[in-house]
Amino acid sequence: MSVPRFWRNLDSRYNLEGTHCTECGEYFYPPRKTCVNCRRLGQIEPYRFKGTGEIVTYTVIRTAAEGFEEQAPYALAIIKLDEGPSLTAQVVGSPEKVHIGMRVSSVFRKLGEGGDRGMIYYGTKFIPADA
Amino acid sequence: MRDVAIIGVKNTKFGELWERSLRDIVVEAGIGAIEDAGVGGKDINALYVGNMSGGRFVDQEHIGALIADYSGLSRNLHVPATRVEAACASGGLALRQAIMTVASGYGDIVVAAGAEKMTDVGSEEASSALAAAADREWEGMAGATFPGLYSMIAKLHMHRYGTTSEQLAEVAVKNHRNGCLNPIAQYRNEITVDQVLNSIMVADPLHIFDCSPITDGAAALVLAPAEVAHEYTDTPIYIKATAQASDTIALHDRRDITTLDASVMAAKRAYEMAKLGPGDIDLVEVHDCFTIAEICAVEDLGFTEKGKGGIFTEEGETAIGGRIPVNTSGGLKACGHPVGATGIKQAVEIVTQLRGEAGKRQVEGAEYGMAHNVGGSGATAVVHIFSRER
Ligand SMILES: [Zn+2]
Numbered sequence: 001m002s003v004p005r006f007w008r009n010l011d012s013r014y015n016l017e018g019t020h021c022t023e024c025g026e027y028f029y030p031p032r033k034t035c036v037n038c039r040r041l042g043q044i045e046p047y048r049f050k051g052t053g054e055i056v057t058y059t060v061i062r063t064a065a066e067g068f069e070e071q072a073p074y075a076l077a078i079i080k081l082d083e084g085p086s087l088t089a090q091v092v093g094s095p096e097k098v099h100i101g102m103r104v105s106s107v108f109r110k111l112g113e114g115g116d117r118g119m120i121y122y123g124t125k126f127i128p129a130d131a
Numbered sequence: 132m133r134d135v136a137i138i139g140v141k142n143t144k145f146g147e148l149w150e151r152s153l154r155d156i157v158v159e160a161g162i163g164a165i166e167d168a169g170v171g172g173k174d175i176n177a178l179y180v181g182n183m184s185g186g187r188f189v190d191q192e193h194i195g196a197l198i199a200d201y202s203g204l205s206r207n208l209h210v211p212a213t214r215v216e217a218a219c220a221s222g223g224l225a226l227r228q229a230i231m232t233v234a235s236g237y238g239d240i241v242v243a244a245g246a247e248k249m250t251d252v253g254s255e256e257a258s259s260a261l262a263a264a265a266d267r268e269w270e271g272m273a274g275a276t277f278p279g280l281y282s283m284i285a286k287l288h289m290h291r292y293g294t295t296s297e298q299l300a301e302v303a304v305k306n307h308r309n310g311c312l313n314p315i316a317q318y319r320n321e322i323t324v325d326q327v328l329n330s331i332m333v334a335d336p337l338h339i340f341d342c343s344p345i346t347d348g349a350a351a352l353v354l355a356p357a358e359v360a361h362e363y364t365d366t367p368i369y370i371k372a373t374a375q376a377s378d379t380i381a382l383h384d385r386r387d388i389t390t391l392d393a394s395v396m397a398a399k400r401a402y403e404m405a406k407l408g409p410g411d412i413d414l415v416e417v418h419d420c421f422t423i424a425e426i427c428a429v430e431d432l433g434f435t436e437k438g439k440g441g442i443f444t445e446e447g448e449t450a451i452g453g454r455i456p457v458n459t460s461g462g463l464k465a466c467g468h469p470v471g472a473t474g475i476k477q478a479v480e481i482v483t484q485l486r487g488e489a490g491k492r493q494v495e496g497a498e499y500g501m502a503h504n505v506g507g508s509g510a511t512a513v514v515h516i517f518s519r520e521r
Contacts, residue, residue, distance in 0.1 A: 005268060030269045030381075057290070057388055059282035060335040061274060066259045068274040076279055076334075078383045086383040088273045100290050111272065123272070 006121060013123035016106055018085065020047035027083040051106030052129060053081040060095040067112045079104055079126055090125045103129035134357035134521060135233045136367035139168025140479040145348035145467040146317040153189050153248040154201040156349040161202050161244055164351035168240075169363050172204055176238030178212040181225030181245035182471035185214075187260035189248050198244065218264035219420060221245060222474025223375075223504030223513030226352060230373045230515075233354050245475035246349035257345045261470070264507040266381040278342055278421065280382050280508045282334035285423035288389045289336065291438065294426065296336055298441035300327035302422035303340050305450050306458050310465025312492035315476075317346050317467030327422075341422040346467025350475035352482070357521055366486040371407065371499070372516040374400035382508045389438075391509035394431035398503070401514040402433075405499075409433035412516070413497040414484055415455060416477035418505035419462040425449075428503055429457060432514070451492060459484060459492045474504035474513060485519045 011017045018029030021042040035042025058077035075095040080086045091098050104126040111121040141163025143156045182194045199205045199212035215225040222245030229243035249257050261277050288294045310316035327340040360367035376396035386392055402408055417428035426440035434455045435443040449457035460466055460480040481500035483489050504513045
C-alpha cells in the first residue's frame, strides 16, 4: 500500500466517512464522487456512518494476504451498514463466533504494517455489537 | 458486420515451465495456431494478446509489441499488436477484440493469443499480483485475498442454498478426472472428495484443492472471415456470439453476493446474439478459478436454477455424458490457470471438441459450445458461443 493511496482516504478510514446522494438518497461507503444511479446528475455530499450493521457473509483467512501474516487466522466479512452500503472489513475477536446475520459495530484499530517502510496503518474493524 | 470463423488453434503445455520464458511459450502457441490454419506471417493483419500482469510476474510491460517481435511479425511486416487486460478475463477479451476486428472488416486474418508466466516469482508475490484484480484500496487493505473473496461467496451460497463442502469438492474431482484425458493439463491425476476435504484450509470453507493453481502457459487462435474459412480448413468453427459485461470491482458492492451478474448479463447477450438458449449448448468451459465459481457459473449461465449448482454437480449432470458437460478440458483446476491464457485455452478446447478431435474426452455429436471467462471476483465476464455450422 503506497502512502498517498492511504492518505487520501484518511477521513474515510478513520471516521467511516462516506458519501450520500441527496438526489436519490443512496449512501456510499467506500465513498464515491459519482452516484451509481444518478451519475453526473447526482448531488454528492459527505456523510459519517453510525458504524452499526450486519454480517452478510464472512470467511476465516488462514493463508494471509501479504502484510497480514501475523494476524492469521482472521475473520474477514462483508458488512452491510444500517444506512445501506456494504464494505469488506475484519471482525475482531474469536473467528469461531462470527456468523451470518451477526450484528456488529465499528472500532478503530491497527490494520497492518507496510513492508520495508514500516508504516503502521490504522482504520476500521468491527466487533460484535453486544460486546 | 461479417461472420467470423476460427481456422487454427494451439495450446502449449500448462504447468511449471521454469526453463521457458513468456516470449517462448507465446511464440510456440502462435506458430502452432498459424500452422494449424495454414497461413503465413504475411497474411496476418492484427495480433491481440491477453495478458494480466506481465509487469508483476516477469517485470515486462509492452507485451503486444514483444510478442509480435518474437513471432517475427514486427521488423519487416509491422503487424499491429495490442495487449488486452481484464485480469483473469484477459484471454477471453483478446478473442473478443480479434472477432470485432474481423467482423468489422478492419482485418481478415487475425491472431488472438493469451499468455501468463506466473512461476518466475514466488507464490507470495504471485498471490499479491493476483490480488490486484480485486479492489486494492477497499478489499486488499482489509486483508482480503482472492480465495478469501470466493470463500465469502461460498459461505453465503452454502448458508442460503444448502450447498455442501462435498459438492464443492465434486467440482475438483470431476475436473481432475477430465484433466487426466487432456495432454496439456498441469495435473493429470485423479483426486477424491476426501482428499479435497482433507487438504489445507486456505480460507474457510475453501481448501487448497478447491483452488486453481499458479501456472505457466499460452494459447492461440487464428480467425478469418466465415466466407473464406473453407479455403484454409475443412473444419472451421464459427463464432455465433461474443458478449461481455461488467460489474462492480468490489464484491461487497454486488446486488447479490452469490450471483455474478456480469456472467448473467454476458450470457443473456450471447444467447440473444446466437438466437440460442442454455438447452441448445452441448458443452461449456466455465471459469472455475475456485470450485464455488463453477457452481455459480452453471447457475448464472442458465444450465440449472439458482441455488441448484451444487446438487446438479453432485448428480453428475456436469460430467462428460451428463446433461451439460462442464470443463471437459479439466478446467482451470486441472489444466492450471495462467491467468491471461485461460480465456483462449477455453476456446481452443471448444474448437477441438466441435471439430471432433478431443479423443477420450470427446462429447459425442457436439454442435454448440460455450466459453465463459471471468475477471476478478466477477467485475468482468466474457461469453462466447461457437458452432460447427455457420
Ligand atoms: Zn443518486
